[in-house]
Amino acid sequence: MQFQHVRVIQGSNASKFPACTSLLIDDGDAVAVIDPGAGPGALAGALGNREVDMVINTHYHFDHLSGNHLFPRARVYMNPVEVGVFSNLGLVGEWIGIREVFGEEGVAGWLKTVARPDSPQTEFSPSSRHEWWLSTRAPAGSYVYDRVWEIGKTRVVMVHAPGHTNGFCCPYFPDEGLVYTGDIDLTGFGPWYCGSDGNIEQFLLSAQRVARLDAEWFVTGHQAGTVSRADFAGKLEQFLEVVNQRQERLMGFLEAGIQPEDIPSHGLLYPPKYQVDPWVVMWERIGVRKHMAFLRKGKGDGN
Ligand SMILES: [Zn+2]
Numbered sequence: 001m002q003f004q005h006v007r008v009i010q011g012s013n014a015s016k017f018p019a020c021t022s023l024l025i026d027d028g029d030a031v032a033v034i035d036p037g038a039g040p041g042a043l044a045g046a047l048g049n050r051e052v053d054m055v056i057n058t059h060y061h062f063d064h065l066s067g068n069h070l071f072p073r074a075r076v077y078m079n080p081v082e083v084g085v086f087s088n089l090g091l092v093g094e095w096i097g098i099r100e101v102f103g104e105e106g107v108a109g110w111l112k113t114v115a116r117p118d119s120p121q122t123e124f125s126p127s128s129r130h131e132w133w134l135s136t137r138a139p140a141g142s143y144v145y146d147r148v149w150e151i152g153k154t155r156v157v158m159v160h161a162p163g164h165t166n167g168f169c170c171p172y173f174p175d176e177g178l179v180y181t182g183d184i185d186l187t188g189f190g191p192w193y194c195g196s197d198g199n200i201e202q203f204l205l206s207a208q209r210v211a212r213l214d215a216e217w218f219v220t221g222h223q224a225g226t227v228s229r230a231d232f233a234g235k236l237e238q239f240l241e242v243v244n245q246r247q248e249r250l251m252g253f254l255e256a257g258i259q260p261e262d263i264p265s266h267g268l269l270y271p272p273k274y275q276v277d278p279w280v281v282m283w284e285r286i287g288v289r290k291h292m293a294f295l296r297k298g299k300g301d302g303n
Helices: 040-047 090-095 098-115 200-211 229-255 260-266 278-296
Strands: 006-009 022-026 031-034 054-056 075-078 140-142 148-151 154-160 169-173 178-182 217-220 226-228
Touching: 006 040, 022 040, 031 040, 090 098, 098 278, 154 200, 200 229, 200 278, 217 229, 226 229, 229 260, 229 278, 260 278
Parallel strands: 031 054, 054 075, 075 140, 178 217
Antiparallel strands: 006 022, 022 031, 148 154, 154 169, 169 178, 217 226
């Protein structure tokens, strides 16, 4: 879909994780790609022979930054909370959950794994992908949240929307009436806040705030694609309802006498068949911890 200065680039495999939908800004003055995770083929098809001046990441997750290395001549911009990953990849290990579940040695081992192009891969997550390393080699600058940023002639506001990660934000184009909602993605899986830096309550508040932006079109980062304002409200409600469904399942497990430490094996967020991948195991455990805290606080801070 093409807007005034912005084109939506559908990712490979319907932008399913670990691909994502990317945005191309081309207004005659600047060429910028936001979250270049659509895949090399999709990006090349959309770009043609254009030279990319800027790569802009909404947050540090693999699917949103793994394509940075495809544009070695572009300037890279990340949000101010997470820009440190470009000089210290170990921060990913901290925020995504490795340190919380596997300790400092886990982080050190992970850094060695991703530095090698030939590391064996895990089954359901991009945990060991070399693009983690390749795509964080360039020096990166940071943008400012919640203020008009002019990219060539194109105005964008990087709306801070913490919860998915601490630094997560949604690029909002006031002149196009368009917002890229990224991982507020309306998928059947539901909201994802399973990194150490995720926060259930903030996710809910941020999603509701993004829905109130003065936009006609909401571009999700995965699967659902470009959704009209009228459709977005209803779909968002269903998407956020998954949090309550998880909470109800959790209470059911506890009432059945299942100990909190045994809940991950029942699959509160991830069905057990996926829990053969170390990162899925990690995210399930962290997700259960966050839901336990959310329950104890009666909608506390979910952290
Ligand atoms: Zn993400």
